[in-house]
Amino acid sequence: MFIGSCNGVVHAIDRRTGQARWKYNALQDGGKRAEFHGNPIVTQDLIVLGSDDRSPEGIGYVYAFEQTTGSVRWKYRAGAGVMADLVRDGDRLYAVTLGDELVCLDLSTGRPLWRFASGWVNEGMTNVAAAPAVIEGRVLFGGQNGVVHALDARSGTLIWKRDVGARVMTPLVPAASAVYFGTLNQRIHRLDLGPDSVDAQLELGGVPFGPPTLIGDSVLLLVYDNPDTATLKSIDLPLKGVRWVREARGGWSSARAYLWHGNALVGSGHGKITAFSPNGSEEWSDTVGGVIRGIGVADDVLYVGTLKGTVYAYRPFRTRKERH
Amino acid sequence: MTAMLRHWSFMGMVALAAAAAAAAGQPARELGRTEDLARGLRAALDRTKHDRHAAAEQPSPPPAAARGQTVWRYETGG
Numbered sequence: 001m002f003i004g005s006c007n008g009v010v011h012a013i014d015r016r017t018g019q020a021r022w023k024y025n026a027l028q029d030g031g032k033r034a035e036f037h038g039n040p041i042v043t044q045d046l047i048v049l050g051s052d053d054r055s056p057e058g059i060g061y062v063y064a065f066e067q068t069t070g071s072v073r074w075k076y077r078a079g080a081g082v083m084a085d086l087v088r089d090g091d092r093l094y095a096v097t098l099g100d101e102l103v104c105l106d107l108s109t110g111r112p113l114w115r116f117a118s119g120w121v122n123e124g125m126t127n128v129a130a131a132p133a134v135i136e137g138r139v140l141f142g143g144q145n146g147v148v149h150a151l152d153a154r155s156g157t158l159i160w161k162r163d164v165g166a167r168v169m170t171p172l173v174p175a176a177s178a179v180y181f182g183t184l185n186q187r188i189h190r191l192d193l194g195p196d197s198v199d200a201q202l203e204l205g206g207v208p209f210g211p212p213t214l215i216g217d218s219v220l221l222l223v224y225d226n227p228d229t230a231t232l233k234s235i236d237l238p239l240k241g242v243r244w245v246r247e248a249r250g251g252w253s254s255a256r257a258y259l260w261h262g263n264a265l266v267g268s269g270h271g272k273i274t275a276f277s278p279n280g281s282e283e284w285s286d287t288v289g290g291v292i293r294g295i296g297v298a299d300d301v302l303y304v305g306t307l308k309g310t311v312y313a314y315r316p317f318r319t320r321k322e323r324h
Numbered sequence: 325m326t327a328m329l330r331h332w333s334f335m336g337m338v339a340l341a342a343a344a345a346a347a348a349g350q351p352a353r354e355l356g357r358t359e360d361l362a363r364g365l366r367a368a369l370d371r372t373k374h375d376r377h378a379a380a381e382q383p384s385p386p387p388a389a390a391r392g393q394t395v396w397r398y399e400t401g402g
Contacts, residue, residue, distance in 0.1 A: 007402030018396030301395055309402045313395040 001296065001303060002047050002067075003311060004036025010049070010063070012070060015298065018313060022070030024063075026051045029075070031059030038131065039085035041093055043107065046073060050082025050095055056123065062086070062095055062103075064110060074110030078103065085131035085171055085211070089153060094132050094139055102132060102141045102149075104156060114156030118143030129210065131171035133179050135193060140179050142168030148179075148191060160195035170221075171211040175237070180219055182208025188221060190239050202239040206231070210256035213264060216278035218243060220257045220264055232257060232266055234280055244280035248272060253291050253307075260297045261318065267292025273304060275318075288312050 001015035012021040026034035031053040040049035048064045060081015064073045080098040087094045092113065095103050101117040120143055133140045134153055141149045144167045150159045166185035173180045178192050186207055190200040206225035213220040217237055222230045229251030234243040250269030257264040263275040263283050273292060274285040290306030297303070304312045 003398075003400055005400040005402060007400070009400065009402075011398075011400055013398060016395075018398045020398075305400075309400040311398040311400060313397070315393040315395060 002040065002042075002049075003305065004040070004049050004051075005309060006035045006037075007309070008034030008036070008051065010036060010047075010065065010070075012047075012065075012067070013311075015301075015303070015313065018311075024065060024070050024072070026061070026063070029059065029061060033058075034060070034081075037083045037128070041086045041088045041107070042067075043088075046107075048086060048093060048107070050078065050084075050086060052081030052083045052098060054080060054083075054098065056080070058098070060098065062093075062105065062110070064107075076103075076105055076110045076112065083128045085129075087132050087134055089134040089139075092153070094134065096130055096132060096141065100144045102139065102151070102156075104139075104153075116141065116149065116151055116156050116158070118145045118147065118149070120145040129170055130168045130181075131211070133172040133174045135174045135177075135179070138193070140172050140174075140193075142172050142181055144168070146183070148172070148181075150193070150195075162191065162195065162197075162199065164189055164191065164199060170208055173212045173214065173219075175214055175219075180212040180214075182212065182221060182223075186223075188212065188219070188235060188239060190237070200239045202235060202241070204233065204242075210254075213257040213259065215257075215259060215264055218278055222252055222254075222256065222266070229269075232264075232276070234278075246274075246276060246280060246282075248274070250291075253293065255294055258295045258297055260302070265295055265297070265302070267295060267304065271306070273302070273316075275316075284316065284318060286314075286316055288314070 001013045003011040008026045010024045033053050034051045036051055038050055040047055045067055046064045047067050050062045052060045058080030060078050062076040062078050066073055078097045082095045082097055084096045091107050093105050093107050100120045101115055103115050104113045130142045137153050139151045139153050146166050147161050147163050149161045166183040168181055169184050170182040178190050180190055182188050186204050187201045192198045204223050206223040208221045208223050210222045218234045221233050223233050224230050232246045232252055248268035252266045253269040254267035257266050263277055265275050267273045269291050271289040272287045275283040277283055288304050294305040301313055301315050
């Protein structure tokens with residue numbers, strides 16, 4: 001199991017015992033700080049993830065570590081870094097930098113194959129989550145300039161672009177010849193794939209954050225209805241309306257809703273982890289402690305990361321018989 | 325199956341995003357709302373930082389209320 005932490009250290013851990021196998025401190029590569037945020041790419045022998053140093057002079061990389069030893073096979077200097085999830089397509093990976101540039105790298109060597117910049121000047125270091133999507137040989141990239149770009153995945157050539165009215169705040173998530181994403185003007189979009197395609201939108205009543213999670217015939221989003229607390233909202237796929245909303249004491253604090261055994265897992269600022277079914281019923285909950293951030297899932301064990309740096313591995317009771 | 329955990333200071337990130345949006349010049353109503361959002365999110369981030377510092381001074385609480393079986397606990401240091 002691999003953990004990228006906010007203090008700039010990558011940890012490889014034996015997930016059966018919780019014992020560290022190796023660590024790598026990214027601060028040795030320069031910069032005043034280094035953090036790890038986005039989802040990595042895991043290959044047979046590599047773990048690839050991006051670091052970030054959110055300042056105009058920041059130093060960030062995309063790293064490829066040998067899984068067994070922690071040796072750096074390659075690293076790619078990515079300006080101030082990459083916070084959004086990395087995306088793989090065969091022997092290539094795609095990363096969006098804090099400079100709002102989409103980069104295509106050779107997965108085995110880290111060699112840049114092409115780059116595409118939205119042209120937006122990112123003085124605020126704000127591109128935190130707008131990961132691209134690869135669909136049918138095209139890369140969809142939602143820029144901080146409020147434009148979704150479709151590029152040829154092999155060459156990086158721009159094929160079409162679509163103004164969506166506000167900067168893209170979430171990863172683009174593909175589903176059924178469309179992509180779902182949220183924008184800063186408090187909307188979720190369902191954009192069909194084409195220059196003249198339909199851009200269905202729904203007002204959310206708050207700023208979306210984290211990737212839309214598809215579950216059943218719904219999409220789940222964490223939404224900041226007010227500045228302090230995020231709620232979990234379920235929306236039908238055609239974006240006709242919000243189906244249900246779930247709140248938590250302290251607000252939901254996990255980076256996204258995670259799928260596990262047909263349910264959606266979310267963690268709260270008061271340390272509670274809750275499993276919701278697609279129809280919004282609470283299946284079970286546990287209080288683990290701390291402010292919950294990332295949740296890793298295996299078949300029967302959850303790995304719950306908290307803000308202060310403690311990671312809990314525990315096996316929840318999921319059935320009513322187990323719990324009573 | 326490999327699992328990956330990440331630690332997000334995402335409220336801070338949203339605060340940064342909202343602040344930059346305000347600076348970029350949006351309609352007045354939206355701008356005001358965005359500034360409110362940014363202020364609130366910054367406050368939330370400050371609180372979580374405070375929590376983090378406070379928590380760092382104490383041993384990690386065991387997942388006592390969790391009704392499942394604890395397998396192990398690991399400290400990343402931050």
